[in-house]
Amino acid sequence: MLNKSSSKASGGKAKLDEVTDILSKLKADLDANKLSPKKRAQLLEDLKVHGRSVENADPIFITDGLRTLSRYAFESNHTATSQEALRCLANALLLEPKTRQTLVTLGYAPNAAEKFKSEDVNDEFLLSRILFLLSYDSDVNYEHLVNDNQLAESINKALERHAKRYSKSSRRLSQMHTHPMDLMALSETLKLMFNITHFYPDLQEHFSKSIPHIFKILVRRKIPSPPLLAPVNYLVNALINLDLDDEKGQQLKFLGQNAVFPKFDHKVNAEHLINILDNAIVAYSEKELDNTISPLLTLIRRVYEIAPDGVKKYMEWLLLPTDEERSRPLGNSDTLSSRLLRLSTSAVTPSLRGSISSMMFELSGKDASKFVHNVGYGFASGFLMSNNIQMPENAMEAHANADAEGIPVNPITGQRLDMEDPEKGEPMTQEEKEREAERLFVLFERLKATGVVDVKNPVTEAYQSGRIQELPDDADD
Numbered sequence: 001m002l003n004k005s006s007s008k009a010s011g012g013k014a015k016l017d018e019v020t021d022i023l024s025k026l027k028a029d030l031d032a033n034k035l036s037p038k039k040r041a042q043l044l045e046d047l048k049v050h051g052r053s054v055e056n057a058d059p060i061f062i063t064d065g066l067r068t069l070s071r072y073a074f075e076s077n078h079t080a081t082s083q084e085a086l087r088c089l090a091n092a093l094l095l096e097p098k099t100r101q102t103l104v105t106l107g108y109a110p111n112a113a114e115k116f117k118s119e120d121v122n123d124e125f126l127l128s129r130i131l132f133l134l135s136y137d138s139d140v141n142y143e144h145l146v147n148d149n150q151l152a153e154s155i156n157k158a159l160e161r162h163a164k165r166y167s168k169s170s171r172r173l174s175q176m177h178t179h180p181m182d183l184m185a186l187s188e189t190l191k192l193m194f195n196i197t198h199f200y201p202d203l204q205e206h207f208s209k210s211i212p213h214i215f216k217i218l219v220r221r222k223i224p225s226p227p228l229l230a231p232v233n234y235l236v237n238a239l240i241n242l243d244l245d246d247e248k249g250q251q252l253k254f255l256g257q258n259a260v261f262p263k264f265d266h267k268v269n270a271e272h273l274i275n276i277l278d279n280a281i282v283a284y285s286e287k288e289l290d291n292t293i294s295p296l297l298t299l300i301r302r303v304y305e306i307a308p309d310g311v312k313k314y315m316e317w318l319l320l321p322t323d324e325e326r327s328r329p330l331g332n333s334d335t336l337s338s339r340l341l342r343l344s345t346s347a348v349t350p351s352l353r354g355s356i357s358s359m360m361f362e363l364s365g366k367d368a369s370k371f372v373h374n375v376g377y378g379f380a381s382g383f384l385m386s387n388n389i390q391m392p393e394n395a396m397e398a399h400a401n402a403d404a405e406g407i408p409v410n411p412i413t414g415q416r417l418d419m420e421d422p423e424k425g426e427p428m429t430q431e432e433k434e435r436e437a438e439r440l441f442v443l444f445e446r447l448k449a450t451g452v453v454d455v456k457n458p459v460t461e462a463y464q465s466g467r468i469q470e471l472p473d474d475a476d477d
Contacts, residue, residue, distance in 0.1 A: 016056040022047045023059050027068045037078045044072065044084035051091045060088065061096045067106055074111035079120070086126040093133040100138040109140045113149035116158075121185045124158050128188035135195040142196050143203065152206035155193055156213075162186050163213035166220040183231055186217070190234035197241035204243055211259040214239055219272045227279040228292055236273075236295050245306050260303060267311045273300050274318050278336045281343070290349045297355045301362060316363050320374050329415045330376045341379050357383035377412045 022043050029035045035043075047069075051060045059065045069092070072085035092099045103109070109131075116127045131151075134140045145151040162182070197204045218235045228236070244260050260269055277300065280293050304315050321330050321337045331341040343349050344356040361383060364371040368389050372380045384391055408417045 012056060015050060016058065019047065019050050019057050020059050022050075023065050023068055026072065027064070030068065030071055037081055040072070040078070041080040041084050044069075044081065044088060048084060048088045048091065051088055051095075054095050060092055061099050063102055063106070066092065066099060066102055070103065070106060070108045070111070074108060074115055083122055083126060086123070086130065090126055090129045090133070093130060097137045100134050100136065104134060104138045104140045109134060109145060110149050113145040113151040113154070116151060116154040119157075119161065121181055125181060125185035125188050128185065128192045132188060132192040132195060135192075135199060142200050146196075146200075146203055146206055152196075152203065155189055156207065156209040158185075158189050159193075159210045159213040159217075162189075163216045166216055187231045187234050190214075190231060190238045194234070194237045194241060197238075201241070204241055207242055208259075211239070211242055211244065212262075215259065215269050219268060223276055223279050225279075226283040227276050228284075228296070232276065233295070236276075236299055240295055240299055240302070244302060260306070261308060261311055266308060267314050270300070270303050270307060270311055270315050271318070273303065274315065274336070281336070281339050286343065286346055286348045289343065290352050294351055294355055297352075297359060301355075301359050304359075304362060320360065320363055326415055329410075331379065341375060344379060345382075354383075376410075 025035070026040070026043055026047075029040065047060065050057050054061065060069070066089070069085050069088050073082055073089055076082045076085070089103070093103065112127050112130050112134075115123065116131070118124070118127075131145075135142070142151070162185075165182070193207055193210070197207060214235050218232065221232070224232060258266075262268060273296065277293060277296055280296065281289065284292055300315075304312060307315065319337060319340070321335070321341070325333050325335060325338065331338050340356050340360070344353050344360070346353065357379075360375055360379075361371050364374050368380075368384055368391065371384070372391075381391070383389075410417055
């Protein structure tokens with residue numbers, strides 16, 4: 001809390017004078033060491049309040065002020081003093097981007113990485129935020145921090161501590177890691193990991209130890225509402241950059257188990273990610289979904305790519321339309337697969353459309369025929385054409401798209417033919433039939449012109465075979 005004098009000096013020159021005075025006292029005490037720890041912490045707390053806005057707080061954001069704060073942050077043995085100084089630094093780096101390079105030039109990035117070895121959750125939160133902010137607008141070298149100051153190992157240990165709160169034997173499991181500082185520290189650490197692995201891909205392997213910890217937290221946390229609230233979104237993002245693939249022997253074996261497909265339940269992680277996706281599609285509007293669930297879809301696709309056959313089959317069953325859904329045109333029910341299909345053609349989800357169609361294509365073994373069968377020609381055609389994938393020759397044949405019981409399926413809608421409603425309403429007039437035939441002729445000519453698929457125009461074929469004949473002028477009579 002501010003003392004009486006500082007509460008009066010809330011702005012203008014008075015604020016500037018007080019900031020200058022506080023920093024002068026703190027700087028002098030670095031050598032004199034006459035202030036009590038309580039007084040020192042109080043001065044830093046007053047400075048923190050003033051530093052929440054840049055106006056009339058210039059001395060905090062210049063080299064001398066940052067050096068003074070850094071010495072208290074990284075050299076003080078008194079926890080309260082150190083943490084108040086760290087808070088001042090974190091605020092400064094957030095509000096004034098130029099201070100980030102200044103702090104790096106002063107040489108304090110390694111100090112921050114060394115101090116990250118602390119197991120104090122408040123230190124973790126503050127140091128993660130500082131190191132995260134330094135990843136922008138500065139030339140800090142994270143390779144040095146990882147190799148010389150063991151930053152990756154410190155991050156791995158921090159995430160391991162968070163994961164222990166989710167142990168089945170933990171008495172705190174019922175609390176689901178709800179302490180605000182725990183959650184904020186976890187989020188900041190995950191954000192830091194994401195940026196390091198994003199900007200320094202060669203350092204990704206140093207964080208493989210965290211894969212089981214991240215999945216453990218993700219799976220054992222109750223899905224929030226909305227589903228991608230922090231820290232869930234940061235847990236998903238952190239996994240995207242990590243090497244989950246086992247082909248090069250880099251997929252982590254954790255206590256004899258596979259980190260992504262654990263021995264006790266190979267499908268548990270994949271299933272939970274799909275459950276989050278299912279909840280998210282219901283919770284967010286289409287416009288929100290375009291940016292919100294893209295990382296989640298990317299992670300699901302990466303997990304599917306490396307999954308064992310049993311898990312792949314399970315993921316396909318959860319995400320692709322089932323035969324039970326074919327009693328109606330695909331995309332018309334309220335299942336996850338139907339909602340995904342509708343999003344794949346939505347006008348307000350331009351980024352999401354391609355991701356969903358790509359995922360469905362991958363779930364179909366990247367086989368165009370299976371893809372058309374799984375989602376229907378109507379949903380498949382646009383993706384295949386835009387990606388220059390050859391259209392199956394039998395794509396428009398109902399028997400080629402029969403379901404598991406061999407019942408023919410409408411190749412356009414994906415609906416079983418025996419479940420289609422009989423034709424209702426007035427029969428088409430001769431003029432309407434002619435217009436429809438003309439429309440189909442034009443559509444097929446356009447399709448042939450793309451060069452993607454070589455099909456015979458059914459209208460031309462019918463005319464050549466004699467099934468369409470010129471009518472006499474008095475036909476209507």
